[in-house]
Every structure is written in C-alpha cells, then in structure tokens.
Amino acid sequence: MHYxxxxxxxxxxxxxxxxxxxxxxxNKPVWQAVEALVYYFLFPVLLFQSIVRTPLDLAAASGLMGAGLLTGLGGIALAYALPRLPGLGKHIDRRDHAVSAQVAFRFNSFIGLALAERLAGAQGLQLIAVLIGVCVPLFNVAAVWPMARHAERGFLREVVRNPLIIATASGLACNLMGLTTPDWALPTVSRIGAASIALGLMAAGAGMQFQSLARGKALGVALLAIRHLITPLLAWGMARAFSLGQPETLMLLTFSALPTASSCYVLAARMGYNGAYVAGLVTLSTLLGMISLPFALGLIGRG
Structure with a gap:
C-alpha cells in the first residue's frame, strides 16, 4: 500500500x-504537439541534467548497467520466442508479432523519471537515467530490426537520431569530463525538467486508446505478461545476482515494471504496420502499470 x-x-x-x-x-492534435515538445526538447534536457548534476562512478554503476541490460535482453528474447512456443505460435499472426513485440520490452521514460524522482530524489533520477542511457539503444534496435525491411529509412539512422540517446550520450560525456550546468542556468533547467514530467504523464494519458483490443488476444496477453510480470521477476533475480544496493535495486525494479513506450504506436504507424493494434496494447500496458509497479517494488527485501 505504501508504494x-x-x-x-x-x-x-x-x-x-x-x-x-x-x-x-x-483534443488529440493538441496532445500530439505536447508529446513532440516533451520528447524532442523538455525530456532530453531533464535526462541531460539528471546525468551531469552529480559525479558518476561508472565502476560503481556497472552492476546496475549489467543487470539492466540482461533484464532487457531477457525480455527481448522472450518476446521474439513467442511464435515458436508450442500451442501459442499457431494463434499468432507473424506481422502483428513483428510490430507488437516491442511492447514487451520498451518502456515509458516519462513515467520512469517521474517515479524515480518521487521514490529516490536526485539519486533516483541519475540511476534511472543511466538505465535509460544503456537500454534505449538496445531496445530501439530490437524494436526496429524486425520491421526494417518495411521502413523507408534504415534502423541505424532511426537509433542514432533518437533524442534520448543524444541527451544521454552528451550527458555522460560532460559528466566524465567534469562539466556541469552553470549556476545561472540551473533555475531554467530545473523548471524545464519539472514541466517535462507533468506534461509527459498527461500526454501518456491523452494517448490511450481502447479500440482494436479484440484483435490478437493471445499475442497481446503474452506480450503484456512479459512486460508486467516476467520482466519484474527477471529484474529481481538480476538485482540479487549482481548484489545491488537498495537504491539500485529500487530503480531497477521500477524500470522493469514501467508501462511500455507510447512511441510504440508512432513507430508502428510510421513503418506501415497496424498502429491501432499497438495503440490498444500501449493503453492496456499503461493501466497494468498501476498493478505491476507496486508488485515489482514489493519484491524488495524478499528472499
């Protein structure tokens, strides 16, 4: 109940x-513009500032990065193994699977940063920013790869131009070089960060759609089970295997149970797939996050 x-x-x-x-x-056009503003400007500023504000010990963070990457790889492997599972594969449309597999492992960064600050303050923001930085490239490649032959642009270009990757890479570079945000700019940067969290959460709600949920039920249930049940359990196991401290474990479990990324729909539509089906799964994932996050955080201290 506390969480x-x-x-x-x-x-x-x-x-x-x-x-x-x-x-x-x-209405929707207003919120599409808001989401673009948050994704391309406000949110990258918050990510950058979260990383540079405190000196980062990469050696100390290596366990968290390793646990996050292995948890993510586990989710990716399970998502792409679904069509080959006995009894389930025959109920899965391969094209629907290619576009919706990303739902099982991608995550909503807006919600992640908001929760990190609420649960662990500045330290939580930095830790989850590190997780976002190391996992976004992997997850974007895994999401784009099966759809790449239908895209107008190569998957490497899609990954390299991602604003989250740019903000994370530049933030890490500045942190390691000892560069920080000037004092005179801190109030402005702080307000941008606060705006990105509130607007990002509201944009996630505005993007929810309940149409097309009747399609591909078996596939949808399997993908959401990976995202909201199996991945948190994997993260819990990884936290124990890497002997993570309490703050790192808290952020890893938060990261593992986040709703899937709202941009899953954007990627699906842009690459010529069934965006409505993906939008329905994103909506269900957002709602399931209200259950999976307390569940994941409740695993802390067990075993």
Whole structure:
C-alpha cells in the first residue's frame, strides 16, 4: 500500500490527460504537439541534467548497467520466442508479432523519471537515467530490426537520431569530463525538467486508446505478461545476482515494471504496420502499470 500511495499522484496525471483529451477542447492534435515538445526538447534536457548534476562512478554503476541490460535482453528474447512456443505460435499472426513485440520490452521514460524522482530524489533520477542511457539503444534496435525491411529509412539512422540517446550520450560525456550546468542556468533547467514530467504523464494519458483490443488476444496477453510480470521477476533475480544496493535495486525494479513506450504506436504507424493494434496494447500496458509497479517494488527485501 505504501508504494501504491506514492504512485497515485503520477497516475492521477495520466488520468487527467485522458479526460482532458476526450472531454474538452484540448483534443488529440493538441496532445500530439505536447508529446513532440516533451520528447524532442523538455525530456532530453531533464535526462541531460539528471546525468551531469552529480559525479558518476561508472565502476560503481556497472552492476546496475549489467543487470539492466540482461533484464532487457531477457525480455527481448522472450518476446521474439513467442511464435515458436508450442500451442501459442499457431494463434499468432507473424506481422502483428513483428510490430507488437516491442511492447514487451520498451518502456515509458516519462513515467520512469517521474517515479524515480518521487521514490529516490536526485539519486533516483541519475540511476534511472543511466538505465535509460544503456537500454534505449538496445531496445530501439530490437524494436526496429524486425520491421526494417518495411521502413523507408534504415534502423541505424532511426537509433542514432533518437533524442534520448543524444541527451544521454552528451550527458555522460560532460559528466566524465567534469562539466556541469552553470549556476545561472540551473533555475531554467530545473523548471524545464519539472514541466517535462507533468506534461509527459498527461500526454501518456491523452494517448490511450481502447479500440482494436479484440484483435490478437493471445499475442497481446503474452506480450503484456512479459512486460508486467516476467520482466519484474527477471529484474529481481538480476538485482540479487549482481548484489545491488537498495537504491539500485529500487530503480531497477521500477524500470522493469514501467508501462511500455507510447512511441510504440508512432513507430508502428510510421513503418506501415497496424498502429491501432499497438495503440490498444500501449493503453492496456499503461493501466497494468498501476498493478505491476507496486508488485515489482514489493519484491524488495524478499528472499
């Protein structure tokens, strides 16, 4: 109950975004513009500042990075193994699987940063920023690769131009060189970061869609089970295997149980696949996050 209460303010912003988009003049086109602003400017600024604000010990963070990467690889392997599982494979449309497998391992960075700050303050922001930095390239390659033959642009270009990767790489470079944000710029940067969290959560709610959920039920259930049940259990095992401390374990488990990325729909639509089906899975994943996050965080201290 303690973690559920901590998560309530962030999920209430998601609900507010959904209600504003559906029942006011602030409709979908407005929120699409807001999401673009957050994704391409506000959120990268927050990521950059989260990394550079405190000296980073890469040796100390190596365990967290290793645990995050292995957890992610586990989710990717399970997602792409689904069509080959006895009894399940015959119920899966291969094209639907190619576009929706990303739902099982990608994550909503907006929600992740909001929760990290609420649960562990500045240290939590830095730790989850490190996880985002090492996992975003891997997850983007894994998401784009099976659809690449239908894309107009190569997957390497898609990955390299990702604003999250650019912000993370530049933040790590500045941190390792000892560069910090000038004092005169800190108030502005802090306000940008606060705006990115609130607007990002509301944009996630505005993007929820309940259409097309009747399609590919077996595939959808399997992918969401990986995202919200199996991956948190993998993360818990990795935290123990790498002997992570309490703050690192907290952030890894938070990271593992996040709802899937809202940009899954954007990628699917841009590459010529069934975006409506993916949008439905993203919506269900956002709702399931209200269950999987308390579940994952409740694993701390067990065993």
């Amino acid at each position: 559920a209460q901590l998560l309530f303010p962030d999920f209430s912003l998601i609900l507010i975004g959904y209600l504003l988009c559906r029942y006011t003049a602030l």
